[in-house]
Amino acid sequence: MLSKNARPDGAEQNNTVIGCLQLTLIPGLTRQGAWRALVESVRVASHLRAQGIGKAFMRHAIVCAREKGAKLMQLTSDMRRSEALRFYKALGFSQSHAGFKLEL
Numbered sequence: 001m002l003s004k005n006a007r008p009d010g011a012e013q014n015n016t017v018i019g020c021l022q023l024t025l026i027p028g029l030t031r032q033g034a035w036r037a038l039v040e041s042v043r044v045a046s047h048l049r050a051q052g053i054g055k056a057f058m059r060h061a062i063v064c065a066r067e068k069g070a071k072l073m074q075l076t077s078d079m080r081r082s083e084a085l086r087f088y089k090a091l092g093f094s095q096s097h098a099g100f101k102l103e104l
Helices: 053-067 082-090
Strands: 007-013 016-026 035-044 070-075
Touching: 007 053, 016 053, 035 053, 053 070, 053 082
Parallel strands: 035 070
Antiparallel strands: 007 016, 016 035
């Protein structure tokens, strides 16, 4: 079950973890106070990529976020990872913002 705080989740095959992601639900001030889902650290075992596992995993995360009341899902991806960018676009995500980081 997903609570409205950070929780890692994993995909398993034959009792072995083959993927993970972190789905965090954040209360918002915009969009009339709507919750938003933040996806981070999406990983699928390298030898199992391009088999639809990542797509199924992300679709599951979208369903979970909707069930918890999120109205928007967001993520960031390194602009140098062209395959990842294509992957997220194919899932219906659009590039809407420039991202910034500050190491603390």
